[in-house]
Amino acid sequence: MSDPQFDLSTALRDRVADEHPDVVRLTADAIAEGSRLRRRRHVVVTAGAAAAVGAFVAGGLGLSQLLATTAVDEASLGAASAPSTSASASAGALATGQTVDLGNGLTGLVVTNAEADTMDITIQGASMLTGPGTGFTMIVSGPEQAVQDYWSAGFPIGQDYPGLRFATEGLRQGLVDSVPVEVPAGWTCEWFLIDDKASCTSDDGGVAGLVIRPAKDYKVWSTSPDKGGPGSGAYVTDLHGDIFISVQSGQGTTDADLEKLATSLTWVS
Amino acid sequence: MSTSNARPPTEEFADFVHATGSGLYRTALLLTGDHHLAEDLTQTTYARIFASWRRVRRADNPAAYARRVLLNGFISHRRLRRNTETPTSTLPDDPRSDADPSARIDLLVALQRLSPTDRAVLVARYWEDRSVSQTAADLGLTETAVRTRSKRALERLRPLVAVIFPERTMP
Numbered sequence: 001m002s003d004p005q006f007d008l009s010t011a012l013r014d015r016v017a018d019e020h021p022d023v024v025r026l027t028a029d030a031i032a033e034g035s036r037l038r039r040r041r042h043v044v045v046t047a048g049a050a051a052a053v054g055a056f057v058a059g060g061l062g063l064s065q066l067l068a069t070t071a072v073d074e075a076s077l078g079a080a081s082a083p084s085t086s087a088s089a090s091a092g093a094l095a096t097g098q099t100v101d102l103g104n105g106l107t108g109l110v111v112t113n114a115e116a117d118t119m120d121i122t123i124q125g126a127s128m129l130t131g132p133g134t135g136f137t138m139i140v141s142g143p144e145q146a147v148q149d150y151w152s153a154g155f156p157i158g159q160d161y162p163g164l165r166f167a168t169e170g171l172r173q174g175l176v177d178s179v180p181v182e183v184p185a186g187w188t189c190e191w192f193l194i195d196d197k198a199s200c201t202s203d204d205g206g207v208a209g210l211v212i213r214p215a216k217d218y219k220v221w222s223t224s225p226d227k228g229g230p231g232s233g234a235y236v237t238d239l240h241g242d243i244f245i246s247v248q249s250g251q252g253t254t255d256a257d258l259e260k261l262a263t264s265l266t267w268v269s
Numbered sequence: 270m271s272t273s274n275a276r277p278p279t280e281e282f283a284d285f286v287h288a289t290g291s292g293l294y295r296t297a298l299l300l301t302g303d304h305h306l307a308e309d310l311t312q313t314t315y316a317r318i319f320a321s322w323r324r325v326r327r328a329d330n331p332a333a334y335a336r337r338v339l340l341n342g343f344i345s346h347r348r349l350r351r352n353t354e355t356p357t358s359t360l361p362d363d364p365r366s367d368a369d370p371s372a373r374i375d376l377l378v379a380l381q382r383l384s385p386t387d388r389a390v391l392v393a394r395y396w397e398d399r400s401v402s403q404t405a406a407d408l409g410l411t412e413t414a415v416r417t418r419s420k421r422a423l424e425r426l427r428p429l430v431a432v433i434f435p436e437r438t439m440p
Binding site: 008009011012013015016019020021023026027029030031032033034035036037038114117118177 | 277279282283286287290291294295298299308311312313315316317318319320321322323324376377391392395396398423426430
């Protein structure tokens with residue numbers, strides 16, 4: 001500060017130097033309140049989607065103009081006079097708040113990626129291309145099996161909207177909170193617990209993948225010759241509580257390497 | 270085993286609060302002049318940050334973002350309250366210090382004599398050491414407004430601080 005007789009900076013520092021918040025309580029309260037805020041934001045976005053549908057209909061426009069899918073409000077869209085166009089022809093029209101009927105009881109809510117990052121959703125995949133879907137996430141909701149089928153079909157709407165991300169409701173939680181096994185000497189693993197996966201490399205350059213799986217899948221994995229065992233490209237550990245791990249082959253890893261790795265994993269707890 | 274664990278967001282956030290909590294709380298205390306209000310403002314700030322944590326954690330400077338959220342939260346809250354606090358150029362009646370440590374509270378009292386925005390400008394400039402342009406960006410003001418408010422606030426604060434900190438403000 002230019003005025004040496006008036007050192008406000010120092011005065012302020014002196015005044016608050018011994019002030020300390022209760023950081024533990026602050027953290028806990030902030031997480032609780034922040035979680036509530038997230039949920040509220042989600043509700044607001046959903047409400048905004050309904051308003052957007054109403055606005056399109058009121059303006060004589062159907063969502064079919066915007067997407068090659070059917071809008072939620074079929075009756076209202078039937079009254080729309082504008083001709084239906086292909087998605088690619090109007091692909092630039094994606095906007096946050098749009099709700100799209102994807103068929104089979106599925107609904108897709110369009111939000112920006114920035115909005116999506118604040119919501120309790122799980123990004124399941126994304127088109128790697130750049131296009132009119134870039135910057136947007138579609139949150140698909142509906143019957144669980146229908147969601148899985150839609151994803152298995154390759155997230156069809158993403159083909160019309162390159163760049164679009166595909167998400168499902170609910171923040172995915174990993175099966176475990178911490179790394180469940182130690183790998184033997186000679187292997188290095190990078191864990192992605194939220195995805196229940198680890199990517200491992202051996203000192204001699206071999207690659208393998210570890211996948212944490214729920215106990216309910218153990219019977220299938222331990223008895224199906226195409227899922228685990230010699231020649232299958234994968235080995236499974238024993239069941240450990242609620243989980244087990246499948247060890248899957250990668251470039252430069254032999255079947256013997258894989259089996260050795262699987263049998264050498266040591267459960268942490 | 271060499272691993273790169275995906276840490277739970279709550280752990281990352283807790284580390285962030287531990288690293289920045291004292292600074293942010295002190296800023297809030299200077300702005301509000303009250304411990305309870307400062308706690309509320311700090312908690313509200315962190316709650317907003319946690320709600321967007323996945324985005325904030327990728328920011329270049331999450332701490333700077335937090336400071337900005339706090340400043341704006343403070344200004345917005347004061348606007349919403351349409352508070353009756355009136356800036357004044359007169360000194361409080363009894364800003365005696367008599368070298369008593371408890372008299373240090375008078376600096377907070379003095380700050381409360383300023384308008385919320387003027388106070389935020391001073392806190393940003395002299396506590397956070399933000400530049401005029403940074404303060405302007407943080408508070409949504411023009412640089413001219415920051416200079417004007419800063420000068421005015423200092424003039425109002427100067428005689429009061431001279432009483433509180435005679436060892437620094439007297440030749």
